[in-house]
Amino acid sequence: xxxxxxxxxxxAKRRGFIYQTAEIxxxxxxxxDYGPLGVExxxxxxxxWWKAMVAKRNDVVGLDSAILTPRIVWEAxxxxxxxxxxxxxxxxxxxxxxxxxxLEAKQAEPGYIKEKPIEMKDLKCPDCGGELTEPKNFNLLMxxxxxxxxxxxxxxxxxxxxxxxxxxxxxxxxxxxxxxLPFGIAQIGKAFRNxxxxxxxxxRMREFxxxxxxxxxxxxxxxxxxxYWKEQRWNWYKNLGxxxxxxxxxxxxxxxxxxxxxxxxxxxxxxxxxxxxEMAGVHNRGDWDLSRHGQYSKVDMTYRxxxxxxxxxxxxxxxxxxxxxxxxxxxxxxxxxxxxxxGEEDAKHEKEIVLRLHKDLAPIKIAVFxxxxxxxxxxxxxxxQAELWKKRMTQYxxxxxxxxxxxxxxxxxxxxxxxxxxxxxxxxxxTVRDRDTMxxxxxxxxxxxxxxxxxxDD
Ligand code: GAP
Numbered sequence: 001x002x003x004x005x006x007x008x009x010x011x012a013k014r015r016g017f018i019y020q021t022a023e024i025x026x027x028x029x030x031x032x033d034y035g036p037l038g039v040e041x042x043x044x045x046x047x048x049w050w051k052a053m054v055a056k057r058n059d060v061v062g063l064d065s066a067i068l069t070p071r072i073v074w075e076a077x078x079x080x081x082x083x084x085x086x087x088x089x090x091x092x093x094x095x096x097x098x099x100x101x102x103l104e105a106k107q108a109e110p111g112y113i114k115e116k117p118i119e120m121k122d123l124k125c126p127d128c129g130g131e132l133t134e135p136k137n138f139n140l141l142m143x144x145x146x147x148x149x150x151x152x153x154x155x156x157x158x159x160x161x162x163x164x165x166x167x168x169x170x171x172x173x174x175x176x177x178x179x180x181l182p183f184g185i186a187q188i189g190k191a192f193r194n195x196x197x198x199x200x201x202x203x204r205m206r207e208f209x210x211x212x213x214x215x216x217x218x219x220x221x222x223x224x225x226x227x228y229w230k231e232q233r234w235n236w237y238k239n240l241g242x243x244x245x246x247x248x249x250x251x252x253x254x255x256x257x258x259x260x261x262x263x264x265x266x267x268x269x270x271x272x273x274x275x276x277x278e279m280a281g282v283h284n285r286g287d288w289d290l291s292r293h294g295q296y297s298k299v300d301m302t303y304r305x306x307x308x309x310x311x312x313x314x315x316x317x318x319x320x321x322x323x324x325x326x327x328x329x330x331x332x333x334x335x336x337x338x339x340x341x342x343g344e345e346d347a348k349h350e351k352e353i354v355l356r357l358h359k360d361l362a363p364i365k366i367a368v369f370x371x372x373x374x375x376x377x378x379x380x381x382x383x384x385q386a387e388l389w390k391k392r393m394t395q396y397x398x399x400x401x402x403x404x405x406x407x408x409x410x411x412x413x414x415x416x417x418x419x420x421x422x423x424x425x426x427x428x429x430x431t432v433r434d435r436d437t438m439x440x441x442x443x444x445x446x447x448x449x450x451x452x453x454x455x456x457d458d
């Protein structure tokens with residue numbers, strides 16, 4: 001793990017973004033909670049996704065389907081048969097690993113010779129050097145039981161991907177919303193996978209959140225829509241400030257595509273801990289999902305085009321984003337450690353952290369500081385905050401020097417700080433300081449609302 005990544009993980013915990021689940025009991029592997037600032041950041045991210053994918057479109061509608069699903073859904077989807085990772089176990093320490101991840105890691109090592117690829121038999125346990133078992137397929141779905149009477153319990157599954165709920169409701173949505181192809185259904189929600197490798201913070205969790213959209217199309221137009229959605233998803237990350245030099249497209253090779261995919265492209269992010277890693281995907285799922293659910297449920301999924309008379313099973317172009325992975329990548333991308341810039345007035349320090357989050361994502365939009373804790377500045381600052389929080393998330397801070405207070409806000413990515421000082425009592429103006437440029441402006445209290453309405457696109 002690199003220094004920067006360790007610093008980001010430590011900041012996430014120290015400043016209330018992300019905590020390990022059940023930490024007081026030693027923690028639960030691959031499970032994390034979002035703290036007060038983390039939940040704001042993640043909600044802002046989901047809001048931005050919903051705005052772009054549902055609220056500002058006529059051809060996509062939203063859905064919130066159940067997490068619990070009967071077994072037959074996952075038989076039909078092919079996940080019970082094919083949703084596997086290759087698992088190996090160390091014969092000495094019994095630690096378990098994903099065989100493909102071990103191979104991948106070895107092939108990124110300095111001595112690796114491309115002409116002589118590393119094979120499973122060359123690998124040893126990375127923890128103790130012991131011998132590894134042959135890879136076995138390990139199904140990732142999480143099973144549970146419904147009902148209260150032993151022996152009569154019904155087997156159910158926590159969904160392994162949110163899109164399955166969309167396929168189950170496809171006909172109901174189409175009919176109730178009078179939709180014609182092409183149209184999309186989007187949802188944000190939890191998904192569950194019994195992951196084998198649980199390293200790298202929130203990158204790979206067992207309980208995580210997906211933001212998925214399924215676009216139902218005439219098969220002959222699938223490629224056009226596929227290219228369109230690829231561009232949309234790339235631009236979403238870019239418009240929220242992600243640096244393009246840290247992003248790239250990668251097409252899945254024939255032997256790595258999921259069982260449902262005819263074509264699959266990932267947006268990868270150049271991570272500080274392991275180079276290029278999947279952040280999001282766009283998949284051409286063909287007619288796999290609706291055909292299979294039609295077959296297993298015996299409900300006809302055929303679409304009849306009223307204008308052309310064509311009949312076909314719609315193809316699906318899927319956009320699939322991980323909310324947790326996106327939060328992590330935006331944190332990594334926004335993290336900036338710079339030389340001290342906030343003056344000498346308090347404890348000596350050489351470095352400062354600035355989280356350069358996009359304004360739409362920042363958990364706190366505006367911080368309000370009175371120069372002194374005493375009346376009348378305190379009361380006036382609280383009144384100003386109460387006006388500002390009508391529209392945006394704010395934070396009030398009256399402790400420590402102004403420099404320290406700026407630094408606290410820079411670390412959590414707050415775009416603007418408002419300081420109420422003694423001059424404010426005379427000129428009815430406050431100082432607004434910009435996180436990135438450090439410029440300070442005197443703004444009339446009566447004009448603050450308009451001032452921030454112009455600064456934020458919300
Ligand atoms: N419906 C298609 C699908 O689920 P996927 O590539 O398995 O495709 C899509 O997952 C996205 O979900 C990934 O690009 C990633 O952002 C997120 N994701 C998948 N597994 C995850 C995990 N264990 N922890 C966090 N995010 C995960």
